[in-house]
Amino acid sequence: MTDSPAPRIPPDPKEQPILDKLLAIRHNLELLKQDRSTYVKSQDVIELYNQVIEQVVILNGIRTTKRLEQNRVDTVLDDCFQLISLSFLTIGRNHEPPAVYAFVSTTKRLLDHLKEATYYSPKDLESIGARLQDCRRYIARGKDSHSPHLLTLLESRIEACEQRLAELELSHSHLTSDLVPKYDKLVSILRSLSACNTRTKFPNAEVDDYLEQLKAVAEELKPYGIVPYESTGSKEEKLAEMAEKLKLSMEHPEPAPEAKTLIETLLQRCFVWCALTKKKQGYIAPAFKETYDKLLEIRNKLEKLSLTHAWSLRETDLYTYQRQLDRVDESRVDGNFVDTLGRPAELYEQRTLLYLLRKSYATIYHLIISSEPVSEALLPIYNQLTTLKKCLIEVKKNGGVSSPRELYPYSMKLNSIDNMRMDGKFMIGSDIPEGQGSVTQLLEECFELAYDLRNDAEDSTSEEKSGGSESGAEGQT
The missing domain is CATH 1.20.58 (Methane Monooxygenase Hydroxylase; Chain G, domain 1)
Structure with a gap:
């Protein structure tokens, strides 16, 4: 059994049969997950998915007057939906509403942590925003084929993510285009310093390098009136520092107060964190x-x-x-x-x-969003084709081949994969796994690359022969 959130007993006895059924479904989903003797089959996942939806319908009928109630039924239901969602990714049905559930759950956790951390890169938000839009498209596409109970749940969770995302974007809205790269650099240094604390051997030299990078960024920020700490010098030194700031601010307009405070505080935190990291050297208190x-x-x-x-x-x-x-x-x-x-x-x-x-x-x-829309059963073929495509592209980049014979290993492998198809489909036993279109398209792209390389090699060989013939004729003349 995995570490699920702490369970709570359902207060309504009517919900006990639902809980029992959901526990049985979760058990079957976990068995499906653990069975490595065969690939996860679509029909098995769909059957368990339909059973979960049946229990949701019954539960909603019981909770007509207590929609916001949360108890152990909800905890186990979340487990079931999470496993169903990841199973949809495993069978290659990535673009259907059930597959969205796992992504949205992880995204909400990630966004909450970004808000708590205060400092994050705008690039973090760009990826999440684009993916949430994809999720909305998948939901719209699945309205006729999936339960409205699931769709309503997903839409509310996506909306919660979008609200949090808007809050995070607003916090960065005062950063100007010339300050964003410097802010990104500071966020990267802060995270890299934290990573140093988790190394088996503490990397002193690397931390020293980050300190030098920090100092360089601090120098770049001075023209904007941004400094990591207050001067502790004499009155004359403070006046000289203020005069220098005034001079520099005429060259670079001072950023908005919100942006200045954000970057100044981050810069200060980076210096403090660097010093603390050097002091602790990766030591974690026993507690x-x-x-x-x-x-x-x-x-x-x-x-x-x-x-x-x-x-x-x-x-x-x-x-x-x-x-x-x-x-x-x-x-x-x-x-x-x-x-x-x-x-x-x-x-x-x-x-x-x-x-x-x-x-x-x-x-x-990142593992969820990088999941390919191909069934686990077809992944070995898909991965082989992906590798072949990369190899052929590299061959083309490096000038191609000097003879069509050099393409023989690639052609042989492509033909052996193509011969695996029956009536144009890749079959596993009597099953037709999901992802046929993706695998077929990749196979065609590989054949096209090989064909272009072969033509280029043949043209090159013909030109060489033609050039040789002309030289021979000139010699005879």
Whole structure:
């Protein structure tokens, strides 16, 4: 059993049969997830999805006068929807409403953490905004084929994400175009320093390099009247500093107060964090070492998955990591990690643990959005074609081939994949897995690249022969 959020007993006895049914469905979904002897089949997922929707309809009928109630039924229902959603990604039905659920849940967590962190890159928000628009399109497309109960739930969750996203965008609205790159650089340094705290061996030289980068950014910000700390010199020195600021501000208009405060505070935080990082050298207080080790293990496993996901990731595997992270996240008190006696963590432990938590959620987010709309059953073929396409593109970039014979290994592999089709479809037993269009399109692109390379090689060979013939004729003359 995974680390689901703490359960609560349903107060209404009428909901007990629903809870029992949902627990059974969740169990079956977990068995489906864990079974590596075969790929996840669409019909199995759809059957369990329909069973969940049946229970939602019954539950809504019972809660006509208490829509906002939350108890253990809701917790298990969330587990079921999360597993169903990840299963839809696994079978390649990424662009249908059920697949949206896992993305929206992770996105909401990520947005909440960005707001809590205060400092984040505008690029973080651009990706999320675009994906939320995609989710709305998937919901609109699935209105005739999916339960309105699910669609209503998804729309309300997307709306909550969009509201939070708008708040975060507003916080950055005062940054001018010339200040955004400098702000991004500071955010990157802040995150990189936190990453240094999680290394097996503390990278002193790397932290020193970040300090130099900070100083360079601080110099670039001086013309805008932005400094990381107040001067502590004499009265004459302070007057000279003010005069210098006045002179520079004539060259660079001072930014809006909100933007100035935002960047100035971030710059100061980076210097303080750099000094604290150097002092602590990766040491975590014993009271928080267990939490640190757990989060570090999750982060490392997810990063490994992000490197090999095309070949080894089954999207339903993310459920276990999501629930473990949720459990840690929900154990915080007023935003703080606390020890067994309820005492909050010191600044260093607090920020380091939050970095690991947020980094893990961000990695799950990227793994979800990078999931291909291809069934797990077809992924081996899809991945082979993706690799072949990259190889052919590289060959073309580097001048092509000197002889059509050099393309023989590629052609042989493409033909062997093409011969796997039956009546134009890639079959697994008697099943026709999802993602036929994506795999077929990729195969055609590979054939087209190989065809172009072959033509170029033949043309080049013909020109060489023609040139050789002309030279021979001139010699005879």
